[in-house]
Amino acid sequence: MSLLSDSIYYEKSSETLERLTESLEDIGDQMEIDDYDIEYSSGVLTLRLGIKGTYVINKQPPNKQIWLSSPVSGPERYDFDSEHGAWFCRQKDESLGTLLNREISDALGVEITLPVK
């Protein structure tokens, strides 16, 4: 469990999810993919990629984590690493940004870089 304060958790998680929402929306607009839908409300970001599956990325305030559900790699939990300013999962020692960049680029068939580490 992270030692992050409530307000810093709120700030960082909101920032991350909002940045993801914005950039994924822009990608969707530019690429005009069928059945691409992105919705962010109540702290839950839902990215639908049609037949490629649905990603759900949400805040988990009690644990001060961000949780991920990926149609490719399954569930994962991320804690904030203040040193690196990124969300890391302990098991795979990989950041949220790295995983999303890889998996979404794969799904879309285009190299994308999200503004999240």
Place this chain on the structure above:
Amino acid sequence: MLSRTLRVLGSRAAANTSRVTAAAANLASSRGLSTTTRLGATAAEAVTNHNKPTGSTELEKNTMPIYLDAQATTPLDPRVLDAMMPYMTESYGNPHSRTHKYGWETEQAVDKAREQIASLIGAHPKEIIFTSGATEANNTAIKGVARFYKGKKNHIITAQTEHKCVLDSCRVLQEEGFEVTYLPVSKGGRISLDDLKEAMRPTTALVSIMTVNNEIGVVQDIAEIGRMCRERRIFFHTDAAQAAGKIPLDVNAMNIDLMSISGHKLYGPKGVGALYVRRRPRVRLEPIITGGGQERGLRSGTVPSPLVVGLGAAAELAAREFEYDYTHVTKLAQRLIDGIQSRVTHVVRNGDPAHMYPGCVNLSFSFVEGESLLMALKNVALSSGSACTSASLEPSYVLRALGAEDDMAHSSIRFGLGRFTTESEVDYVVDNVEAHVNRLREMSPLWEMFQEGIDLKTIQWSQH
């Protein structure tokens, strides 16, 4: 279902006017709710069910005046009430309740209403968010877009004849540091596209111009304004409260990015409206009502399912009966204007007749004061641009913006015709207008002086 409806209508009738009793009686005597007031019933059927005062003196004491104030509000279409009823009675679930059937069935109804409204304006259902009315929609659109883009863009363009909620939102933004350009209008009430082009800057975030004006009925060149805004990547918002369901609208063909819709101007319920927010290219806005994140986070709060279902039903009816309504209102407006102008002299129609929504007829009667004419026409429900009839006691700023002299603004009357207005009502109004205008003019010293050939502008009025 029928018995519950009648019980509701019956209890209201006991407390209220004979009008509701007659409507309930109509419902009962017909072959049941299912045939007269289902959404499938025609407008003509709905009209006959809607009780009207006959104008005979016996009934005159107990009935309501003839309603010609359609721009202020419109009566609820009986078919809309029919669609709303289940959600006021048995289907009372919260549409955001995910865990049980009460929630699911209401959510379904709300989704259907979204589709109905979207299809009225050529939008995608995901682009419709429900609000408490067009005022809230205008506030959200203008303040929301401006505040979101505050760092990069700080200029807004609107018109002098916009609704108070738009002008006030702009005023609030000015206090927050935004710059606002209020475009003037021509004598006919339209903005000049050249003025608009000149006013546009690289830092303009939003242009807000209403589609149909609520006081004079003039229609702006929305498609052209939309095109100009799209070219310069400026967001275009239009207050379509008086236009939705009355003139054809297509948010894509007209390059509209945000649009406000009002339920009660469309024969729907009061207390509900919708805001269209374009998704491609995406329009971002900062919500003004925050909380649980409903409506995509743009407008938190439980969506009022009965009202929203009503709005959807009203939108579907408007789309389906567009031809009937437009023809009906045009015919009545022509009858009203021709009737009055052929029998009364010195009547001016305010607004450009070539670009007008026919259902709004704003006439100025020279030498007659608006309020006195309204009082004289006591069996007709109307509105006027005169100061006395407004809470703030200022004469209509819309008429002043047209360049109308104060005396013409004071003598203006707005006749609002709608789906339920009848020819005999229009004839009654024309007769009464002729009689009372002539009577008031007889009493008017200004009229007398005018008849004698005195130029009123040369008179030096003494101060008392």
